[in-house]
Amino acid sequence: MITKKIVYSLAVLSLSCSAASIVAAADGDNKAGIDVSAAAAKKQLGPTWAYQPINSPAIPAVKQKQWVRTPIDAFVLAKQEESGLKPSKDADRAVFIRRATLDAWGLLPTPEEVNAFVNDKSANAYEKLVDRLLASPHFGERQARRWLDLARYADTTGFQNDSVRPNNWRYRDYVIKAFNENKPYSQFVQEQIAGDELWPERQEARIATGFLAGYTDNYNSRDLIQRKYEIEVDMANTVGEAFLGTTVGCAQCHNHKSDKISSTEYFQLLSFFANTAFDPTIPITRETETKWDVKYREEKQKYDEAIKDVVAKQKAILDTVRAEGEKYYKERYLTDSRESVFKPESEWTPLDRWVNFRYKTYASGEGSIIAYLRMTAEQKDHPQYSEANVAKWAEFQKLTAELRKFSKLQPKSGSLYLTSATELGHPDAPPTFLRFSGIHERPLDEVQPGIPALLGGDKLGEIKPTATSSGRRSALANWIVGPNNPLTARVYVNRVWGQYFDKPFVVTPDNFGRSGGKPTHPELLDYLASRFKKDWDVKSLHREILLSSVYRQSSEERPDVAKADPANNLLAVYPRKRLEAEQIRDSLLYASGQFVDEVGGPAVYPPLIEFLARGRGGSIDARTTAAAALAYDADRNSSKTTDAKADADAKAREEAAAVANSRRRVDTRWPVSEDKRDWNRRSIYTFVRRGLPYPIINTFDAANPSLAYHKRDVTTTPLQALTLFNSDVAVDWSQALAGRLINEAGANPDAVLNRLYEVLFARKPSKAEVATLKDFLNKEEQSIALQLKESNGQFDVATPVGLKSTPANANLSQARLAAWVDLVHTVANSNEFVYRF
Numbered sequence: 001m002i003t004k005k006i007v008y009s010l011a012v013l014s015l016s017c018s019a020a021s022i023v024a025a026a027d028g029d030n031k032a033g034i035d036v037s038a039a040a041a042k043k044q045l046g047p048t049w050a051y052q053p054i055n056s057p058a059i060p061a062v063k064q065k066q067w068v069r070t071p072i073d074a075f076v077l078a079k080q081e082e083s084g085l086k087p088s089k090d091a092d093r094a095v096f097i098r099r100a101t102l103d104a105w106g107l108l109p110t111p112e113e114v115n116a117f118v119n120d121k122s123a124n125a126y127e128k129l130v131d132r133l134l135a136s137p138h139f140g141e142r143q144a145r146r147w148l149d150l151a152r153y154a155d156t157t158g159f160q161n162d163s164v165r166p167n168n169w170r171y172r173d174y175v176i177k178a179f180n181e182n183k184p185y186s187q188f189v190q191e192q193i194a195g196d197e198l199w200p201e202r203q204e205a206r207i208a209t210g211f212l213a214g215y216t217d218n219y220n221s222r223d224l225i226q227r228k229y230e231i232e233v234d235m236a237n238t239v240g241e242a243f244l245g246t247t248v249g250c251a252q253c254h255n256h257k258s259d260k261i262s263s264t265e266y267f268q269l270l271s272f273f274a275n276t277a278f279d280p281t282i283p284i285t286r287e288t289e290t291k292w293d294v295k296y297r298e299e300k301q302k303y304d305e306a307i308k309d310v311v312a313k314q315k316a317i318l319d320t321v322r323a324e325g326e327k328y329y330k331e332r333y334l335t336d337s338r339e340s341v342f343k344p345e346s347e348w349t350p351l352d353r354w355v356n357f358r359y360k361t362y363a364s365g366e367g368s369i370i371a372y373l374r375m376t377a378e379q380k381d382h383p384q385y386s387e388a389n390v391a392k393w394a395e396f397q398k399l400t401a402e403l404r405k406f407s408k409l410q411p412k413s414g415s416l417y418l419t420s421a422t423e424l425g426h427p428d429a430p431p432t433f434l435r436f437s438g439i440h441e442r443p444l445d446e447v448q449p450g451i452p453a454l455l456g457g458d459k460l461g462e463i464k465p466t467a468t469s470s471g472r473r474s475a476l477a478n479w480i481v482g483p484n485n486p487l488t489a490r491v492y493v494n495r496v497w498g499q500y501f502d503k504p505f506v507v508t509p510d511n512f513g514r515s516g517g518k519p520t521h522p523e524l525l526d527y528l529a530s531r532f533k534k535d536w537d538v539k540s541l542h543r544e545i546l547l548s549s550v551y552r553q554s555s556e557e558r559p560d561v562a563k564a565d566p567a568n569n570l571l572a573v574y575p576r577k578r579l580e581a582e583q584i585r586d587s588l589l590y591a592s593g594q595f596v597d598e599v600g601g602p603a604v605y606p607p608l609i610e611f612l613a614r615g616r617g618g619s620i621d622a623r624t625t626a627a628a629a630l631a632y633d634a635d636r637n638s639s640k641t642t643d644a645k646a647d648a649d650a651k652a653r654e655e656a657a658a659v660a661n662s663r664r665r666v667d668t669r670w671p672v673s674e675d676k677r678d679w680n681r682r683s684i685y686t687f688v689r690r691g692l693p694y695p696i697i698n699t700f701d702a703a704n705p706s707l708a709y710h711k712r713d714v715t716t717t718p719l720q721a722l723t724l725f726n727s728d729v730a731v732d733w734s735q736a737l738a739g740r741l742i743n744e745a746g747a748n749p750d751a752v753l754n755r756l757y758e759v760l761f762a763r764k765p766s767k768a769e770v771a772t773l774k775d776f777l778n779k780e781e782q783s784i785a786l787q788l789k790e791s792n793g794q795f796d797v798a799t800p801v802g803l804k805s806t807p808a809n810a811n812l813s814q815a816r817l818a819a820w821v822d823l824v825h826t827v828a829n830s831n832e833f834v835y836r837f
Contacts, residue, residue, distance in 0.1 A: 050512035054486045056530040057523040072548040075524035076571050085572045088553040093118045098762040102836045103500055105138035108587045111758035130546045134539045137599050140180030145684045147175050150242045151211045154688040154705035155603050158216035162691035166415040167280055171210025173600040185536040186481035194473035196421045209421035213278045216706050219362045224337040224355045229440040232273045238708045243480050245491035245512035253438035258515040261452045264434055268450035271432035275470045277357050280419040292601045296414030303409040310402050317396050318369045325372030351430040413602040427465035459484035489529040500545050502577045510710040520569045555837040576837050578714050581700035582683035591759050592736035596680045603687035604678035608670050699723045724829050734825035739800035747808045749774050760833050780822050785815035
């Protein structure tokens with residue numbers, strides 16, 4: 001049997017080889033003398049090139065006209081010819097379909113799809129392939145995963161208790177649907193920034209504002225005004241980077257040191273969000289319910305009916321201390337927040353309105369009252385300790401024990417609500433002030449909404465308040481996709497190019513400013529941007545790239561290119577790329593035959609290693625976070641604060657939450673899905689917990705969900721090799737894949753090896769590979785057989801799963817079957833699998 005040490009070394013070597021070749025090429029001499037550096041690009045472009053109007057450049061004339069399939073090729077080829085280089089030959093068709101399917105879908109093609117394309121002799125074979133890829137729901141899933149990186153998407157809030165946001169999956173599904181339906185990118189942007197203002201009657205547009213709601217949050221913050229400020233900062237910074245490719249956040253504390261954006265202009269941008277709050281308690285309309293919503297509603301109705309009498313008795317007890325409990329917790333807030341929450345509604349300012357909505361929606365609720373009753377019953381040194389509350393608490397606990405009898409009836413996932421931005425039904429907004437060094441406690445002059453002059457602030461349209469909204473975000477969204485803003489189209493086109501060629505035109509996709517990278521192909525960038533901006537057709541942009549000759553090139557290394565253009569800026573060779581985290585997991589799952597192809601729905605929980613699944617020292621079934629406490633059907637957490645008294649309060653709330661959870665869905669850190677089909681769903685549907693990332697995804701450089709993530713990092717670490725070799729899921733997939741291969745190809749080693757290579761690599765193995773692998777198979781079988789014999793059959797081996805009962809399979813020994821699993825596992829650890837070429 002192959003040892004862990006050997007496979008570990010092979011895997012690390014395989015993951016490292018491409019990186020090593022790139023580094024070696026970069027260290028080579030630039031004998032052709034081609035200046036493709038960033039410094040050269042800066043000489044050709046002014047420091048504010050990105051903010052200039054988009055030109056529609058003429059398609060350049062080239063010598064190799066026969067190579068040009070789309071205008072893209074002419075722009076790329078012109079630069080190559082100027083530098084004395086020639087493009088690479090076309091990639092083999094099997095290589096191309098594997099590349100295109102991984103890029104467009106994030107999945108491997110099936111052997112049948114590969115054979116159909118390879119054998120398609122029609123003149124439009126490539127067009128048919130690309131159109132099929134773009135028409136599949138997998139296209140939307142793949143593009144959505146990349147967009148969710150920008151939206152800092154997660155299913156939890158972060159901070160100490162990392163509480164669940166049970167409605168967030170609706171935003172994720174909105175993004176998938178938008179890409180699959182080819183929604184115009186302009187509308188896609190407008191809906192995410194101001195869907196609630198522009199189309200308040202459309203549920204989908206309100207769900208779209210989940211883009212803004214993706215900020216990390218601390219529901220138990222004692223300073224609600226500071227929380228408001230930090231949320232606005234997050235929204236402004238994310239919009240600046242994601243849509244405008246501009247790092248405006250530098251100007252929060254001082255005038256931007258590279259780009260001409262002042263602190264005053266930054267806070268003017270911030271004021272677009274001054275009246276924005278988020279309501280997670282908006283009921284979804286019945287006619288839009290998904291099958292998951294119907295199931296959740298039916299389960300919830302049964303559960304609520306079963307517990308209603310007990311809950312009524314508990315509520316009667318809590319009502320006797322409710323007024324005192326609410327007053328106690330309101331007094332825990334800091335000065336400004338405390339003044340607002342105690343102020344009569346008739347005296348509310350716009351800021352008071354925001355603070356009280358935040359308090360009512362996120363901070364108040366039954367959990368606080370339960371915690372107050374417990375504290376005042378058990379803590380004799382508490383200032384509000386009451387003998388009367390001791391008996392009440394004892395009775396409340398008895399009722400809680402009754403509730404636990406119905407726990408199996410609780411819905412396991414889902415909600416009946418959506419989260420939407422809202423302006424709280426008013427057109428007037430809280431004031432926004434310039435802050436000294438960005439410190440929210442040090443306001444200076446009040447500012448009004450405005451776009452930085454560098455970005456075209458003089459072209460902002462009129463802000464038109466409505467009866468229920470300030471209209472500020474509508475004005476911002478309309479300007480972002482308007483004719484006077486050149487950034488939005490350039491920024492998006494740049495990201496899509498980076499998806500297909502690993503490196504975008506501008507290598508700093510979040511920073512098109514003076515300190516960012518300059519485009520390697522500025523004319524091509526403007527050509528694509530000008531085309532894109534005409535109709536904002538996302539699929540058309542992808543189609544033109546996929547059908548280009550530059551995308552069709554071979555990735556075989558060329559010494560002349562490596563020496564002349566070590567960074568491959570001229571794209572004379574197609575760039576190899578390590579698969580992203582989700583592509584690795586999903587492709588292994590897909591190859592194993594266990595992939596569950598279902599689009600949408602609440603997030604799922606594949607199994608975790610046991611110690612990772614424990615929440616703060618307790619078992620995942622026993623522990624819960626504090627704010628799952630009954631204010632509404634969403635899960636919410638309180639968090640620890642710094643002073644000792646607040647820590648005691650937080651602990652009491654947390655313990656009280658265990659009681660509250662007997663009445664609502666328990667918020668465990670990682671409750672493994674009961675339906676095992678959910679374990680094999682695509683990675684985009686895996687629950688994203690900020691404080692506990694899914695390990696196999698996190699290991700391969702997944703996006704940090706707390707930040708707008710613009711380009712995936714690619715690291716090469718021993719942990720990655722160990723994950724592919726040692727993780728239970730990788731072994732399980734290898735067992736399933738081995739079973740699939742033997743079922744489909746029979747017991748003949750040559751046939752099984754052919755099928756293995758077709759599934760993983762879209763090709764057949766060479767004679768040398770077959771000979772090497774058959775030798776490995778035989779030696780592995782002998783080694784396992786010996787160990788089984790010496791251990792009297794007690795040696796633990798992994799054998800194929802899902803194997804059909806046939807006479808041929810029945811003749812395969814346990815050692816032979818285990819050897820097949822080891823062989824499949826080893827091949828899946830190869831460099832050729834984790835890279836696309």
